[in-house]
Amino acid sequence: MTAKTFRGGVHPPEFKELSHGHRxxxxxxPERAVIPMIQHMGAPCEPTVQEGEEVDLGxxxxxxxxxxxxxxxxxxxxxxxxxxxxxxxxxxxSPAVVIAADGSxxxxxTVAPAGELDRLTPDEIRQAVRSAGIxxxxxxxxxxxxxxxxxxxxxxxxxxxIINGCECEPFLTCDHxxxxxxxxxxxxxLRVIMRACGAERGIIGVEDNKPDAIEVLREEIGDAPLExxxxxxxxxxGAEKQMILAITGRExxxxxxxxxxGVVVNNVSTSVAIxxxxxxxxxxxxxxVTVSGDxxxxxxxxxxxxxxxxxxxxxxxxxxxxxxxxIISGGPxxxxxxxxxxxxxxxxxxxVVALSERLIPSPDEQPCIRCGRCVDVxxxxxxxxxxxxxxxxxxxxxxxxxxxxxxxCVYACPANRQILARIRLAKSEAAARQR
Amino acid sequence: MNIxxxxxxxxxxxxxxxxxxxxxxxxxxxxxxxIALLPATVAGIYFFGMDAxxxxxxxxxxxxxxxxxxxxxxxxxxxIRDGSAxxxxxxxxxxxxxxxxxxxxxxGAIFAIAVGKALFGGLGMNIFNPALVxxxxxxxxxxxxxxxWRWPVGSxxxxxxxxxALSTATPLDLLRYExxxxxxxxxxxxxxxxxxxxxxxxxxxxxxxxxxxxxVIDWRIPTAYLGTVAVLAGLFGVNPLFHLFAGSxxxxxxxxxxxxxxxxxxxxxxxxxxIGCGVLTMxxxxxxxxxxxxxxxxxxxxxxxxxIERFTAPRRxxxxxxxxxx
Numbered sequence: 001m002t003a004k005t006f007r008g009g010v011h012p013p014e015f016k017e018l019s020h021g022h023r024x025x026x027x028x029x030p031e032r033a034v035i036p037m038i039q040h041m042g043a044p045c046e047p048t049v050q051e052g053e054e055v056d057l058g059x060x061x062x063x064x065x066x067x068x069x070x071x072x073x074x075x076x077x078x079x080x081x082x083x084x085x086x087x088x089x090x091x092x093x094s095p096a097v098v099i100a101a102d103g104s105x106x107x108x109x110t111v112a113p114a115g116e117l118d119r120l121t122p123d124e125i126r127q128a129v130r131s132a133g134i135x136x137x138x139x140x141x142x143x144x145x146x147x148x149x150x151x152x153x154x155x156x157x158x159x160x161x162i163i164n165g166c167e168c169e170p171f172l173t174c175d176h177x178x179x180x181x182x183x184x185x186x187x188x189x190l191r192v193i194m195r196a197c198g199a200e201r202g203i204i205g206v207e208d209n210k211p212d213a214i215e216v217l218r219e220e221i222g223d224a225p226l227e228x229x230x231x232x233x234x235x236x237x238g239a240e241k242q243m244i245l246a247i248t249g250r251e252x253x254x255x256x257x258x259x260x261x262g263v264v265v266n267n268v269s270t271s272v273a274i275x276x277x278x279x280x281x282x283x284x285x286x287x288x289v290t291v292s293g294d295x296x297x298x299x300x301x302x303x304x305x306x307x308x309x310x311x312x313x314x315x316x317x318x319x320x321x322x323x324x325x326x327i328i329s330g331g332p333x334x335x336x337x338x339x340x341x342x343x344x345x346x347x348x349x350x351x352v353v354a355l356s357e358r359l360i361p362s363p364d365e366q367p368c369i370r371c372g373r374c375v376d377v378x379x380x381x382x383x384x385x386x387x388x389x390x391x392x393x394x395x396x397x398x399x400x401x402x403x404x405x406x407x408x409c410v411y412a413c414p415a416n417r418q419i420l421a422r423i424r425l426a427k428s429e430a431a432a433r434q435r
Numbered sequence: 436m437n438i439x440x441x442x443x444x445x446x447x448x449x450x451x452x453x454x455x456x457x458x459x460x461x462x463x464x465x466x467x468x469x470i471a472l473l474p475a476t477v478a479g480i481y482f483f484g485m486d487a488x489x490x491x492x493x494x495x496x497x498x499x500x501x502x503x504x505x506x507x508x509x510x511x512x513x514x515i516r517d518g519s520a521x522x523x524x525x526x527x528x529x530x531x532x533x534x535x536x537x538x539x540x541x542x543g544a545i546f547a548i549a550v551g552k553a554l555f556g557g558l559g560m561n562i563f564n565p566a567l568v569x570x571x572x573x574x575x576x577x578x579x580x581x582x583x584w585r586w587p588v589g590s591x592x593x594x595x596x597x598x599x600a601l602s603t604a605t606p607l608d609l610l611r612y613e614x615x616x617x618x619x620x621x622x623x624x625x626x627x628x629x630x631x632x633x634x635x636x637x638x639x640x641x642x643x644x645x646x647x648x649x650x651v652i653d654w655r656i657p658t659a660y661l662g663t664v665a666v667l668a669g670l671f672g673v674n675p676l677f678h679l680f681a682g683s684x685x686x687x688x689x690x691x692x693x694x695x696x697x698x699x700x701x702x703x704x705x706x707x708x709x710i711g712c713g714v715l716t717m718x719x720x721x722x723x724x725x726x727x728x729x730x731x732x733x734x735x736x737x738x739x740x741x742x743i744e745r746f747t748a749p750r751r752x753x754x755x756x757x758x759x760x761x
Contacts, residue, residue, distance in 0.1 A: 242752075252753050253753045255753075323441045326454060333453045337451075339447050341444075355454065359455070360448065375701060375749065380752045383700065383701070383760065398759060399759055407452050415461055421451040424451070
């Protein structure tokens with residue numbers, strides 16, 4: 001069977017061999033967990049606990065009465081030491097609840113199984129998913145329950161649920177390990193989402209550089225009416241709209257959401273989090289993070305409590321073989337360069353990647369030579385070179401809002417243009433003008 | 436494990452994503468073009484003698500000096516390291532008659548870089564292919580020098596001192612004015628009169644294969660260009676292979692029309708650009724005032740690029756059929 005794909009994209013070196021063979025190891029809970037109130041797209045949470053209050057594992061510590069939002073939970077049991085401000089990898093500041101762990105992992109009494117899946121109504125599932133604070137764990141952190149709720153005034157109906165197991169970012173292998181080691185939960189999570197959406201078709205899309213994951217998932221599925229679809233190994237194969245196009249042939253309309261074409265996409269780790277929320281009622285307090293990079297001593301895939309300082313992860317992999325020139329939260333294509341290793345891991349943290357000077361690009365830009373490589377690789381079929389002229393007004397005519405910020409244009413640019421940085425600026429101006 | 440011994444937070448560099456590049460640079464692309472042109476350059480020297488090497492050196496020297504001089508005048512860092520002026524100088528040399536006095540390539544190179552490129556704003560900003568701008572200027576200013584062709588000595592007889600500058604006509608001249616068809620094998624190997632780098636189809640194809648294999652040039656432009664010429668030659672009742680092999684078509688189709696800056700960036704636009712070059716080349720060859728039309732065909736199509744791009748912009752994803760241009 002030939003692997004499906006879309007037109008465009010790039011083939012960065014993968015570096016997955018550094019960590020893909022390493023089984024998920026559980027990192028001990030931190031002594032102090034920092035739980036930011038912003039871990040999702042939408043309305044920030046407000047702390048629901050007081051300084052000095054005792055909290056249990058899985059207890060809500062932040063929430064807000066807004067539909068596009070998602071509560072946050074204590075990832076350790078202990079005492080609220082302070083309510084402070086934390087800096088997020090993207091540079092924003094967020095209020096955060098700091099919990100001093102008591103080491104007992106005393107579970108909150110709100111944590112209870114949701115019940116038999118066959119007896120749960122779609123509304124009950126959406127409620128359980130929201131209560132468990134589940135957001136897109138592939139990086140976008142979009143509240144999951146919102147994806148399963150078509151706007152009431154629309155005639156949209158969701159017929160297909162796709163679980164995203166592409167993991168097209170270099171270095172990252174956490175989703176690969178999750179598919180291998182938690183395949184049952186991935187499949188169960190898919191069933192839960194299908195029931196919540198009333199979808200008949202359930203698909204897991206996996207890049208064909210992970211044949212073992214494809215095999216394990218197919219074995220787990222057995223005769224059930226679910227499919228594993230191999231996709232070409234190419235960046236950004238796991239981008240939502242591109243993946244929907246590759247698998248279903250449907251085009252998400254400009255400015256629209258997958259559900260406008262009857263599709264919901266969730267990452268494999270999100271699927272596992274949903275499975276746990278239904279099975280045990282445990283909210284999203286843990287995730288698997290790949291810690292890798294060419295200067296990381298022993299790259300690993302670590303199961304980490306949300307709120308653990310990045311420092312703890314770097315210590316667990318034995319530190320660095322030489323001083324890193326850049327540390328990235330996420331992967332090298334879309335991740336954010338960070339300057340502070342005391343930032344906490346959040347629900348959407350898929351990786352911590354430390355790179356040497358040898359792997360990071362020079363900051364020097366040259367003039368665009370109009371080679372057209374950005375046009376060839378753009379998976380949204382835009383003309384990035386004409387967006388690169390921003391702040392020249394003409395850039396706004398070239399549809400900056402359709403850019404998915406994958407960075408393929410910059411990767412392929414021989415003149416080392418910071419095209420995406422300019423597109424981001426053009427996007428914010430275009431969005432402001434639309435309002 | 437204490438990570439602080441290897442971690443200097445002030446040594447961490449911050450930059451927007453992506454944090455990877457594919458390693459292809461302007462310089463590496465330009466050097467690939469130079470490498471691809473080496474067989475044609477060597478063939479030119481082999482067929483036309485040491486003078487061809489001096490013409491090449493003069494054009495390159497003129498281009499590099501002009502590029503460096505203009506950068507100095509503008510107070511900018513010297514930009515000859517990017518290799519683009521080297522490519523312009525070399526391409527200009529390859530489309531000059533081999534026996535010209537050495538001041539001619541220098542004048543052409545100065546015009547190519549100063550007027551063809553710098554006046555438009557430098558690298559990336561020029562509308563026209565600078566080497567062809569230089570050549571067009573020389574053709575208009577020194578028509579006799581630019582149409583005096585040297586007989587190819589071929590097997591290197593010039594090394595034995597038996598070389599004399601017999602003048603001859605190009606195969607396109609011979610067909611047009613005397614109705615004589617040059618044998619295709621001579622055209623393919625390059626034993627014919629013509630510009631110093633255009634005569635050997637074999638050498639040019641070798642370099643073209645290198646550029647295509649390395650992904651330096653897009654196959655669409657040469658394919659559309661050569662295909663159009665072949666079809667039109669057939670329609671005009673001339674052996675298509677003659678029109679493909681004669682004149683500067685191979686040099687133009689693989690090395691001039693594929694110039695990034697002055698060409699179209701859209702895949703569809705490259706096809707249209709190539710077809711347009713082919714049509715104009717054949718119209719000039721058959722009906723025009725010059726026997727050869729590659730230079731002016733490409734320059735005219737350069738001018739049409741903004742229009743071509745507007746109508747060939749890719750259909751953006753989710754745009755309901757709308758293009759990615761405005």
